[in-house]
Amino acid sequence: MFQAIRTLLEVEKRLSLHPRTRLCPLFASTTQQKRYFTSYKRPFLHSASQPAPAHTCCFPINSASSKFVTIASVNMSSAVEAKKTSKLEFQRLPLNAVPVHYDITIKPNFDNFTFEGVENIDLKINETSPNIVMNAVELNILKAVWKDSGTGKEQVAQTISVDETTEIFTAAFQPPLQSGTGTILLEFTGSMNDKMKGFYRSKFKGSDGQDKYNGVTQFEATDARRAFPCFDEPSHKATFNISLVVEKNKTALSNMPVKEIQAYPEDDKLHVVKYERSPIMSTYLVAYCIGDFEYVETTSSDGVLCRVYTPPGKKNQGKFALSVTAKVLPYYKEYFGIAYPLPKLDLIAIADFSAGAMENWGLITYRETCLLVDEEETSATSRQWIALVVGHEIAHQWFGNYVTMEWWTHLWLNEGYASFVEFLCVDFLFPEYDIWTQFVTDTFVRALELDSLKNSHPIEVPVGHPREVDEIFDDISYSKGASIIRMLHRYIGDADFRKGMNIYLTRHQYKNTFTEDLWRSLEEASGKPIGQVMGTWTKQMGFPLIRVQSEQNGDTRVMRLTQEKYWADPNLKNSKEHNDYSWMVPVAFCSASDPNTPICQTLMEEKMVTVELPGIRSDEWVKLNPGAVGFYRVRYPPELLVEFLPAIKNKILPPLDRIGLLDDLFAMVQSGESSTVLRTLDAFKNEDNFTVWSSISNVMSKLNLLFAYTDYHDQFKKFGIHLFSGIADSVGWEPKEGESHLDTMLRSLVLLRLTSFGHEKTIQESKRRLNLHRNGDQTIPADLRPVVYRGVISEGDEETLEMMLKMYRESDMLEEQDRIGRSLGLAKNLNVLKKVLEFAISEDVRSQDTVFIMISVGMNKVGRPLAWNFFKENKKFLGERYPSGGLIARLVKHLCENFVTEEDARSVTEFFAENPFAGTERTVQQVVESIRLNEQWLKRDERLVGEFLTNAI
């Protein structure tokens, strides 16, 4: 799944994640872990001969000798603490009956948004037992009949019950079912909800201007059970035959191609579309879509029929994604050494969609803004984003669908890997994007930021109750997962990496895996101790800070490295857990004589190591972590750091190393190791690389949020304008003939940043251009519209807002609506901001987009208290609209994390203690931690930075 909906050029580009911290257990050994996650949590159904095993104290306690530690969250109110400890009881499904094949017929009714279902599940009964237990929720199950395939005897269930809390459906039979095989017939009804999960309805405007609906599915992680009763755990793989009873004029799609279409005798307006049998797969990957769509199609060079389905009238907007798909399939076939196993691959744009995209096997669903490209209306940033998302979902067809994690604890295997491979794919298709450099600012740094909190969590995180699953679709699973796979890829080399991947995919095809299975395959391919090294990165949270000392000994540079855990909060360096952390770190160096070639790649296995680098002159700088590949921060003493400045100024250091140095230094400022980064920024004034500017922009964006609370905010903004003015003059407003993709993105980035500093000339030019655009005199290129919209609204009044809302309502392209929506919160006028918040929850805005408009208000200092109060006032509405994780967690994060006082931290803690929102627990803890870090940071640096700015301007 592509959970994060973000674009590289969001003004404040820290959109991410999810919630909850608890005492995460860590496991002394793989065996112990496997036992816990499999047999221990899967008691067989009780029978007289086999009572259920005891089910208390699920989590092994950390022992003092445990190598890996995770810290429990602190600074929480007792109410939150109490909630944390009252974790929901959870057991995995028993194994007395397991599914082999599902035959499912669904008949939706679009008049009242309900559906009827008939399902035959072929089961293997492993032991005599009275109950068949599976998952179901919000379904009305009318009938359950067992047919034994040996005897042919039918048996109606004595009782049927659905526990809506545990989401467990039980059909009880008397006499008990005998071991063997048979089929359970189930009849049920359900509703097509508007919550974007299960089998739900998605609204669109028909050609007559009326609201119409499509019926679509979103099952990951645990919502297939809302559409049909099933064994809704990834390890319960089975084959599926789907049939849909639909109106003849509707498009109806499922994972597999249509096998046949039959008449529906009871209503001649309907027919029954039957699909081919699927390969063996997990329930969360089943999908079907019914509605009004059109498509473009092609066949890839490896013979797969590819189609992109769009809303009516927009099929041309599917062409870009179609061409990416047709090229990616043979690329992955070659890369993995395994062909795409299905005969067709459909990609479909869904108007109401909570995530970014979902990798259902053979039928990938996308938010419109993650799939559709209009030649005039789509920005370069969006086009790049769409290429990444398409590459990500198609990677899952192998990594996730063909081989699937055994349980959600190993979700990162799916997401981390797909988030790595999407970059491989885009680098292959669009080398001009220089996408691996962007990986560092977009993925790597995001992961480091989140993972520096004490309320982070390990990549492998125990997951129990279904409601906990949504919480781990966060930047740890995705971005840290991808970052450590990138580090691993470099450590073992591409050839062994590919070989290992092929071993893994071939050995486990159509099966389920644990993280260790991947390590074993890579170990076989490379002969390196992968499990031992990588365990230190996946089983404990956080990452190392490596301190560098060096001395010259003749023509040898002696480097002394020490590692310790990096904390955003400097006080935690004194905690007793601090010394328990250690990592096996692949390290490398580069030097002034050849900055592009790493030297002396080695494994740092101890907390302190000394590395001797022969042939280094005494006047040469030596840099650790070339290419920002290793997932760690580096701290140089000031005298070493200063040596890099000329190499930054004259750009002898490669872009990734310029970014790495800047971002590490910024992290040192955040954690109190260094006082300011502003002085160093001066060295970047001649910079011309998009991604380096993107990194500078991140730093300035965070500081702009923080310093908004100081007396010298105006001076800071002047400093920002000064810093960006040179590059702004050079990129200008007018796109240059034949300019590169990155030049186009650089222009948007620089002008956006100037707008955020209140640069008057940029704002005036925005107003002028919007007038021309609205008069039809000069269309604003899509890339510049965020700049113009934000510039105009930042000084706008209620009339300006009305004008922009009119543009929002009149646009039928969701990308354009998204651009306008995310700009609205930049207004400074309080009345305007109040109206923006009301608009966000109005009928004019889709639920999937509400949160981003509210966030835009919360990112503005003036709007922050308003947005937070608005959230509190509308808690009931928002809680019902977003019943779990995902969007609501993101909203909470961005509304609250930029507050800066203890009073705010307490207010947030208390509110959520009294009003818990499902799937936001960890987010709340992270947000409160961030608020306290902001406060500390301001107290620590406020005076010094003020003095610097006074002298600098």
Ligand SMILES: [Zn+2]
């Ligand atoms: Zn994914």
